[in-house]
Amino acid sequence: DGGITQSPKYLFRKEGQNVTLSCEQNLNHDAMYWYRQDPGQGLRLIYYSQIVNDFQKGDIAEGYSVSREKKESFPLTVTSAQKNPTAFYLCASSYRDLGRNEQFFGPGTRLTVL
Amino acid sequence: DAKTTQPPSMDCAEGRAANLPCNHSTISGNEYVYWYRQIHSQGPQYIIHGLKNNETNEMASLIITEDRKSSTLILPHATLRDTAVYYCIVDTGNQFYFGTGTSLTVIP
Numbered sequence: 452d453g454g455i456t457q458s459p460k461y462l463f464r465k466e467g468q469n470v471t472l473s474c475e476q477n478l479n480h481d482a483m484y485w486y487r488q489d490p491g492q493g494l495r496l497i498y499y500s501q502i503v504n505d506f507q508k509g510d511i512a513e514g515y516s517v518s519r520e521k522k523e524s525f526p527l528t529v530t531s532a533q534k535n536p537t538a539f540y541l542c543a544s545s546y547r548d549l550g551r552n553e554q555f556f557g558p559g560t561r562l563t564v565l
Numbered sequence: 566d567a568k569t570t571q572p573p574s575m576d577c578a579e580g581r582a583a584n585l586p587c588n589h590s591t592i593s594g595n596e597y598v599y600w601y602r603q604i605h606s607q608g609p610q611y612i613i614h615g616l617k618n619n620e621t622n623e624m625a626s627l628i629i630t631e632d633r634k635s636s637t638l639i640l641p642h643a644t645l646r647d648t649a650v651y652y653c654i655v656d657t658g659n660q661f662y663f664g665t666g667t668s669l670t671v672i673p
Contacts, residue, residue, distance in 0.1 A: 484660070493652060493663035494609070501659075509660065541608055550597060550616065552656050556608030 454478065457542050457557035464536075464564050472527045472560045474542035481547045483525035484554065487511060488539040497540075500525055501547055529562065536564045568592070568655040569664035576670050577647075583640040585667050587653030590634040598629060599654040599661065600638045602647075609652060612638065643671045 455476040464470045476483065482501045486494040496509030500519040514533025519525055525544075529536045539561050543554040570588040577583040589598060597616050601609040613620055613627045615636075620627045626639040640647055650666040 486663075491665075493665045494661075495663070496660050499660060507659075539606070543608075550614075552597070552658070552661075553599070553611050553614065554661060555611070558608050559606065561606070 455542060455544055455555050455557040457540075457560050459560060460558065462560055462562045464562070466564055467531045469531060470529050470536075470562065472529065472540055472542075472562070474525045474527065474557060475523055476525075476544040476555070476557075477523060478544055478555060479522075480544035480555070481522070482545045482552075483519065484543040484545075485509075485515070485517065485525070485527045486541045486543065488541060488559075494541060497527065536562060538562060567664055568662040569653045571651075571653050571664050571667045573665065574668045574670070576672055577640075577643045579645060579671050579673050580642055583638075583643040583647065583669060583671070585638040585640075585651050585653075585669065586635065587637070587664070588635045589653065589655050592633055592655055593657075594633075595658070597656040598627070598633075598636050599656055600625070600627065601652045601654060602649040603652065603666070604649045612651075614656070643669075645671050645673065647671050 458473045484499040485497040498517045500506035516528045541559045542557045545554040599614040600612040603609040615627045629636045648671045650668050652666045655662045
């Protein structure tokens with residue numbers, strides 16, 4: 452089955468701890484993205500990567516870090532510097548052709564910081 | 566600044582057409598309009614996209630005005646399973662800009 456997976460679905464952490472969210476895709480997509488969604492709001496871009504070993508900050512990158520060592524994987528670390536980390540996190544991937552940028556989304560990880 | 570503006574909520578009778586509007590008055594000439602929908606606590610699902618011509622697929626139709634400042638997503642025969650939040654998105658080529666979406670409720 453081709454697709455994009457995120458794990459875990461629910462994650463609980465204590466305040467002050469770093470936590471890493473997993474995102475894997477087997478769609479052979481070059482680009483991958485991380486979004487944050489808060490209740491009643493749209494998605495906001497945290498980081499994106501258009502090619503292995505390269506990534507760019509999105510609109511709300513502060514307090515987050517990423518790596519892109521493999522084409523299939525784009526893990527997101529929520530650091531203790533992120534002031535309000537409790538949210539729903541979505542990963543996506545896509546080709547990089549203009550007009551063919553349809554993003555495929557994973558099922559999301561709901562992070563709760565206690 | 567939001568790149569898209571949508572009404573927060575709409576209702577539609579089952580079996581009727583649902584017309585969801587979106588304003589994107591600052592869109593640039595090479596930026597695409599995408600529509601996705603999201604059922605609660607799931608990942609958004611692609612519906613349709615377009616640049617300046619009207620588009621149709623098995624799920625919906627997309628009507629883009631000639632000046633490209635607004636568009637309308639049409640679900641021709643809404644069913645209860647179409648109840649979701651619908652997002653109108655501007656694609657700059659590097660990233661998607663999501664609005665706050667329209668919560669569509671299909672009423673039996």
